[in-house]
Amino acid sequence: MKKTVSYKQAQITDDYDVILIGSGPGALVTAAALAKKGSRCLLLERHYAPGGYTHVFKRKRYEWDVGVHYVGEVMRPNSLLSRLFRYVSDGSLEWADMGDVYDRIRFGDEVYDFVRGRAAWLDRMKSYFPANEDVRALDQYVALVTDASRQARGFFAEKAVPDFVSTLAGRRMRRGFMKYGARTTLDVLKDITSNTKLIGVLTGQFGDYGLPPSKSSFAMHAMLVRHYFNGGAYPVGGSSRIFEAIAPIIIGAGGTIVTNADVTQITHSKGKVTGVRMADGRELTAPTVISGAGVATTAHSLLDDSTAELTGLRSCLRKLENSAAHICLYLGLNGTSDELKLPKANWWYYPENYDHDDNVERYLADRNAEFPVVYTSFPSAKDPSWDTRFPDRSTVELVTLAPFEWFQPWVDKKWGKRGADYDALKQNFSDRLLQKLFELEPQLEAALDHVELSTPLSTRHFCNYEQGEIYGLEHDPNRFGTRQLRPKTRLKGFYLTGQDVATAGIGGAMVGGVLCASSILKRNLLKEVLVA
Ligand SMILES: Cc1cc2nc3c(=O)[nH]c(=O)nc-3n(C[C@H](O)[C@H](O)[C@H](O)COP(=O)(O)OP(=O)(O)OC[C@H]3O[C@@H](n4cnc5c(N)ncnc54)[C@H](O)[C@@H]3O)c2cc1C
Known part of the structure; x- marks a missing residue:
């Protein structure tokens, strides 16, 4: 089944129930869930590849x-996420287990493994930190992580309840989670330990939400840590399988997924959404736009100024930051993962200093300072279908x-043609990242075949994040107190x-x-998903 059609070739009619802007996992799940209830959805994706951040490039x-x-x-077959994947893909997506160790945290020469299973994880941490006060702190830490994650269900469910339920019960549904959401990770950890090494290790996955401990919300930290307690997995066939598995549900209900389809404006009339305007000026209509x-x-960029104010989205953005931007070095190597001894576990390389805030601050002040984190993934080793x-x-x-900001001077230049000074800056980052890798995995140097660096400008160009932000809005304490970050907006028929x-x-x-x-x-579709 052909799953996408390019905008220029697409015959788009005006009888879709819903228009969705973008085709990332959020839009795909919304469209699949609506399709299962009979809606015809039109997904308009600006990129030539569908799937948002789940797309691959070759x-x-x-x-x-x-x-x-x-x-x-x-x-875990009964987890919410397993059930949700089954629900939106009719069970057609396969996952490959990463094994007992999913993350390996390294400060200088000291290595800490994050192992699968809450009890095993705790035992392993206690073996690294056997002092009585650290053991006590670790027990308290796991209890806090577990409680914050448990409270998340009510907090997120509240975002989808009807207005009157939110007015009556919203505060109660949010309260338990906000105990953690409104505090930074560092503040919560400092209540249970003063051991800087322990704090550094416990926050050794901070790159997964992009903020060091003094800036991140503890709720985000806790949900992330809890998310991986039972190990990590990778989609068999690569990350584009996520789109490929969900798309047939949308198409089967009469939906269409269009690529190269750049939406420039959300249109409305008399307080109600009417559709979208495309980059070529064409207007497409539907009673619901997401x-x-x-x-x-x-x-x-998609709402006019007065509507952006009316929906409260502009005012909420004045209080929130964008998440961090990133560079990624993509390497191609001669030889199989087995031959090159590539692990399934991710490596997190840190400086010898265990204070992440300090490391990030020094680097932001001087881009030639040591990298505050180098996250290293070995996708070919994780995917059992790769070798075939x-x-x-x-x-x-x-x-x-x-x-x-480091890349701002080239913001108006075209992709692939940003000039020698931009290429030199990229080369500098590439060389330093390679040096880090070869220090730790010297066997890879001789196998190197292809090197390519993406910058925040690549993220902006391909995924339309204005400042190349990696995770959308920042996951700091302000975010979780912001009521506008919910699907329903004040513009009738328009959702997020x-x-x-x-x-x-x-x-x-x-x-x-x-x-x-x-x-x-x-x-409440979450209830339906939970019995899927
Ligand atoms: C480097 C990196 C590593 C990550 N690693 C992991 C990981 O290991 N595990 C994990 O769980 N998560 C990871 N994430 C996070 C995860 O990928 C994202 O949180 C998730 O994909 C976001 O999904 P989304 O549906 O919100 O939107 P996105 O996936 O961001 O999709 C938004 C889509 O909207 C499209 N769009 C934007 N503007 C327009 C327009 N005007 N017209 C039409 N289309 C438009 C964009 O082109 C894009 O395709 C990572 C993210 C990054 C960047």
């Missing part, structure tokens, strides 16, 4: 994922932070989906997607 005989390195909870393009993009699809080759990806509605991450964006469909259908 060069020579390699393929890389851009925004899916591992997903938690999908190997944006999965991120709240900042939606409020800054790409024999005798393998891939590595290295990610670190890089503020948009994706990571900004819930949280970043494939799971977070998908929960945002199901909340959006629940809000539109006025029924």
